Amino acid sequence: MSMSNSLKKLSSCVLIDLDGTLINTDGVVGDILRKYLCKYGKQWDGREALKIVGKTPLEAATTIVEDYGLPCGVDEFNSEFYPLFSAQMDKIKSLPGAKRLIRHLKGHGVPMALASNSSRANIESKISFHEGWKECFSVIIGSDEVSKGKPSPDIFLEAARKLNKDPGECLVIEDSVPGVLAGKAAGATVVAVPSLPKQTHLYTSADEVINSLLDIKPEKWGLPPFQDWIENTLPIDPWHIGGPVIKGFGRGSKVLGIPTANLSTKDYAEELEEHPSGVYFGWAGLATRGVFKMVMSIGWNPYFNNTEKTIEPWLLHDFVEDFYGEELRLIIVGYIRPEANFPSLESLVAKIHEDREVAEKALDLPSYAKFKDDPYLTK
Numbered sequence: 600m601s602m603s604n605s606l607k608k609l610s611s612c613v614l615i616d617l618d619g620t621l622i623n624t625d626g627v628v629g630d631i632l633r634k635y636l637c638k639y640g641k642q643w644d645g646r647e648a649l650k651i652v653g654k655t656p657l658e659a660a661t662t663i664v665e666d667y668g669l670p671c672g673v674d675e676f677n678s679e680f681y682p683l684f685s686a687q688m689d690k691i692k693s694l695p696g697a698k699r700l701i702r703h704l705k706g707h708g709v710p711m712a713l714a715s716n717s718s719r720a721n722i723e724s725k726i727s728f729h730e731g732w733k734e735c736f737s738v739i740i741g742s743d744e745v746s747k748g749k750p751s752p753d754i755f756l757e758a759a760r761k762l763n764k765d766p767g768e769c770l771v772i773e774d775s776v777p778g779v780l781a782g783k784a785a786g787a788t789v790v791a792v793p794s795l796p797k798q799t800h801l802y803t804s805a806d807e808v809i810n811s812l813l814d815i816k817p818e819k820w821g822l823p824p825f826q827d828w829i830e831n832t833l834p835i836d837p838w839h840i841g842g843p844v845i846k847g848f849g850r851g852s853k854v855l856g857i858p859t860a861n862l863s864t865k866d867y868a869e870e871l872e873e874h875p876s877g878v879y880f881g882w883a884g885l886a887t888r889g890v891f892k893m894v895m896s897i898g899w900n901p902y903f904n905n906t907e908k909t910i911e912p913w914l915l916h917d918f919v920e921d922f923y924g925e926e927l928r929l930i931i932v933g934y935i936r937p938e939a940n941f942p943s944l945e946s947l948v949a950k951i952h953e954d955r956e957v958a959e960k961a962l963d964l965p966s967y968a969k970f971k972d973d974p975y976l977t978k
Contacts, residue, residue, distance in 0.1 A: 615714065617725065622693055629648070695835070700812050711738075714754045737761075774794035813877070835931070842927065861911055862929075864910060876898025880935060
């Protein structure tokens with residue numbers, strides 16, 4: 600064991616938050632609030648999201664009522680909001696890497712507790728739509744079962760007690776600042792997975808901040824490592840996007856020397872929200888030109904500080920002419936790394952070419968190569 604690892608507290612159990620950490624509750628809540636606030640002539644634009652993430656239901660409702668100046672009380676708001684929310688619970692998807700993490704920890708006999716600022720009944724309802732999840736957790740705790748919700752440590756202290764573990768043996772995985780503060784106050788090791796973009800600077804008290812659950816390394820905290828990475832890539836459930844190639848920022852060829860075939864994000868808002876920023880790879884199809892290897896970035900490109908999340912595929916082939924307007928079909932089959940910033944343009948370009956090498960090599964493997972023949976790519 601290295602000196603750096605030996606100085607870390609090793610964990611023997613995991614305490615995991617639910618909303619924003621394992622499931623994408625924020626997306627459904629945003630959709631409901633967008634429609635709900637219209638009747639009061641208000642517009643939900645996400646500006647209050649940071650204020651309500653990780654809060655108890657009562658705190659979140661109070662924030663919305665007060666900040667939007669709604670002509671109703673908190674109780675009235677909740678009586679109208681929660682039936683709408685309950686009707687949409689079956690649409691709340693698990694976040695990328697959540698199923699994989701739960702299966703991995705359960706398969707290795709690592710004790711797990713689900714510890715959320717939602718009520719116990721609300722937690723039970725949400726996870727009922729995710730087959731097998733409830734049985735994986737030895738303990739489930741809601742904020743209505745302790746004196747105070749997060750950022751108080753009560754939830755995590757109670758979860759550790761019910762697991763018969765010292766809080767110092769626990770690894771907490773959280774998406775919100777209140778949750779991180781609660782975990783640290785409990786004396787646990789905390790890995791933060793921020794659910795809102797460009798907010799990592801708020802998580803300085805966490806022991807580690809990662810981009811998504813795809814990036815968690817359990818072995819860093821004394822837990823069994825994943826064994827599913829192949830040639831520096833992580834297989835993922837394939838997903839498809841397509842559309843006409845559009846002109847992008849004009850920096851791919853001119854600034855980076857890397858010609859990307861940009862797609863409009865207008866029709867893929869849900870996919871952009873669902874998939875973490877990072878570098879992915881797969882196959883690209885152009886109906887009149889064929890199928891090509893592809894590596895792509897999803898995110899804000901921190902070096903250029905994009906204001907919008909984008910999809911920028913790089914088809915790994917030397918084309919003699921542009922193909923703006925042609926229909927491009929993509930199958931994304933694997934993940935390489937999280938999005939990152941770079942100290943210089945040269946280091947960014949070098950990393951992009953390294954990503955290309957990783958993708959080209961991986962796509963020759965049978966587990967990835969088989970998707971080249973998917974009819975979606977050329978129909």
